[in-house]
Amino acid sequence: xxxxxxxxxxxxxxxxxxxxxGFDNYARMFQSSDFWHTISVxxxxxxxxxxxxxxxxxxxxxPLTTRLRGTGLIRATVMxxxxxxxxxxxxxxxxxxxxxxGAADRLLSFVGIDGVGWLTDxxxxxxxxxxxxxxxxxxxxxxxxxxxxxxxxxxxLEAASLDGAGLLRRVRHVxxxxxxxxxxxxxxxxxxxxxxxxxxxxVLTQGGPANATHTLVIDIYQAAFGSGTSDYAAASARxxxxxxxxVLVTAxxxxxxxxxxxx
Amino acid sequence: xARSTTVTGxxxxxxxxxxxxxxxxxxxxxxxVAVLGTFSGTTDPIASLQRLIDGQWTIDYVVSAFDRxxxxxxxxxxxxxxxxxxxxxxxxxLLAAYALVFGRLRRFAGVLLAVFLVTMMxxxxxxxxxxxxxxxxxxxxxxxxxxxxxxxxxxxxIFLLRQAFLSFxxxxxxxxxxxxxxxxRFLMQFLIPLCRPAVVTVIVTSAIAAWNGYLWPLIxxxxxxSRTAQVGVASLADSSVTxxxxxxxxxxLVSLPTVFLVIFGQRNLxxxxxxxxxx
Numbered sequence: 001x002x003x004x005x006x007x008x009x010x011x012x013x014x015x016x017x018x019x020x021x022g023f024d025n026y027a028r029m030f031q032s033s034d035f036w037h038t039i040s041v042x043x044x045x046x047x048x049x050x051x052x053x054x055x056x057x058x059x060x061x062x063p064l065t066t067r068l069r070g071t072g073l074i075r076a077t078v079m080x081x082x083x084x085x086x087x088x089x090x091x092x093x094x095x096x097x098x099x100x101x102g103a104a105d106r107l108l109s110f111v112g113i114d115g116v117g118w119l120t121d122x123x124x125x126x127x128x129x130x131x132x133x134x135x136x137x138x139x140x141x142x143x144x145x146x147x148x149x150x151x152x153x154x155x156x157l158e159a160a161s162l163d164g165a166g167l168l169r170r171v172r173h174v175x176x177x178x179x180x181x182x183x184x185x186x187x188x189x190x191x192x193x194x195x196x197x198x199x200x201x202x203v204l205t206q207g208g209p210a211n212a213t214h215t216l217v218i219d220i221y222q223a224a225f226g227s228g229t230s231d232y233a234a235a236s237a238r239x240x241x242x243x244x245x246x247v248l249v250t251a252x253x254x255x256x257x258x259x260x261x262x263x
Numbered sequence: 264x265a266r267s268t269t270v271t272g273x274x275x276x277x278x279x280x281x282x283x284x285x286x287x288x289x290x291x292x293x294x295x296v297a298v299l300g301t302f303s304g305t306t307d308p309i310a311s312l313q314r315l316i317d318g319q320w321t322i323d324y325v326v327s328a329f330d331r332x333x334x335x336x337x338x339x340x341x342x343x344x345x346x347x348x349x350x351x352x353x354x355x356x357l358l359a360a361y362a363l364v365f366g367r368l369r370r371f372a373g374v375l376l377a378v379f380l381v382t383m384m385x386x387x388x389x390x391x392x393x394x395x396x397x398x399x400x401x402x403x404x405x406x407x408x409x410x411x412x413x414x415x416x417x418x419x420x421i422f423l424l425r426q427a428f429l430s431f432x433x434x435x436x437x438x439x440x441x442x443x444x445x446x447x448r449f450l451m452q453f454l455i456p457l458c459r460p461a462v463v464t465v466i467v468t469s470a471i472a473a474w475n476g477y478l479w480p481l482i483x484x485x486x487x488x489s490r491t492a493q494v495g496v497a498s499l500a501d502s503s504v505t506x507x508x509x510x511x512x513x514x515x516l517v518s519l520p521t522v523f524l525v526i527f528g529q530r531n532l533x534x535x536x537x538x539x540x541x542x
Contacts, residue, residue: 076526078287087477090448091499196387220392
């Protein structure tokens with residue numbers, strides 16, 4: 001409630017409300033090209049992060065469904081990213097992304113790729129941040145996927161295998177449809193999580209380079225608490241936009257994806 | 264699955280084992296690099312291993328991490344915040360979920376649940392400015408109370424416990440009531456022990472969230488002495504001379520408590536989380 005009220009206030013230089021201005025803050029926001037840049041960065045980050053987390057999650061979870069010795073231990077190991085905070089992971093990756101001496105550049109130099117500007121090249125930075133976000137989300141994703149795969153009835157898989165279906169076809173045509181409720185749950189929660197992501201970006205790039213990772217939440221933070229500004233009204237207006245975007249995207253997902261889910 | 268002993272079966276098995284090894288290595292790679300770097304001062308894995316083999320590893324970086332930020336004080340702050348936030352959240356969500364499921368609320372229960380679920384949808388980033396101004400006007404800015412008080416109740420925890428309570432057998436509840444067990448004793452002696460996975464999940468997830476919080480503690484605290492460990496460690500990266508070794512040492516130290524929590528709570532966590540997800 002206070003957020004809606006704040007978003008319609010004018011502010012002076014010190015961020016003190018100066019009176020009711022209606023939708024002026026929104027009008028100014030929608031007219032600025034920076035704002036639409038922010039929205040497109042947020043969209044790219046969200047899609048990239050959700051797709052990366054799910055694909056890597058599946059790539060990790062599927063082989064672990066087979067009953068080999070030691071999968072229990074491996075399952076526990078894979079869950080570790082879940083415990084590590086985004087801040088800590090961001091810092092570790094920041095060191096890994098160090099130019100030349102960092103692990104990322106050192107390993108790539110063996111295959112002849114030199115000096116990737118992980119956090120300095122505007123075209124690359126957003127992917128560097130997505131990698132961190134996907135890594136942190138991996139533990140939770142794999143945990144839910146494994147639990148879902150465990151719930152797939154053994155005899156259904158056996159029947160498919162008797163019909164001559166290989167591992168990949170069994171996964172694609174039998175297991176994935178059965179676990180589609182879990183996939184849907186993961187897509188919805190991870191989309192919301194990615195749209196709200198702050199820490200990874202703040203720790204790694206602070207929205208830079210050249211605003212390449214300047215998402216909506218970074219925008220809120222910088223408008224309200226950034227150096228030299230305390231435009232609480234503009235920040236609140238952006239907060240409302242974030243809420244509406246999340247509600248909208250979630251509603252669209254329920255409308256179009258829910259029908260493909262086999263309950 | 265692979266139960267044939269033919270040659271192709273064995274080759275398939277070997278590729279599978281190889282693939283799993285590669286995947287696991289990739290997943291733990293960042294963590295392993297951070298741990299190695301804590302003792303070697305570099306994230307270059309080859310140089311790192313070389314230094315370890317040569318016996319050149321050192322705990323200097325761990326020591327200097329403590330020197331460069333008041334990590335001990337900040338760790339203590341984090342412990343206090345985590346304990347307070349987890350305890351508050353557990354009490355409020357246990358009572359709320361109890362009222363939703365067993366309270367005589369009738370139609371009202373549905374309305375209440377809807378309200379809880381709607382608040383779950385509102386991202387904290389939306390209300391962050393309003394909450395910040397509220398904290399300031401209460402004079403709580405730069406205190407530990409400011410860090411945990413907005414998280415005293417959690418819609419997510421309430422929902423998780425409600426789902427567990429719903430599947431609680433009614434016969435046990437009726438038998439307990441016939442024996443004259445009061446609601447509080449029923450909660451403590453029957454409900455909590457029998458819904459253990461959900462309760463443990465609420466404890467572990469809210470403790471992890473409290474310990475790992477970043478944006479909110481960053482905003483409502485200012486002096487290094489009242490910051491939490493996460494914000495404190497991140498400030499190690501801000502200084503102009505970036506000392507990778509102590510940065511990584513701080514990162515590893517701040518991650519240890521939650522890693523232990525997840526490993527020990529794993530069994531209950533798997534049950535509790537999947538109960539909530541596969542409605």
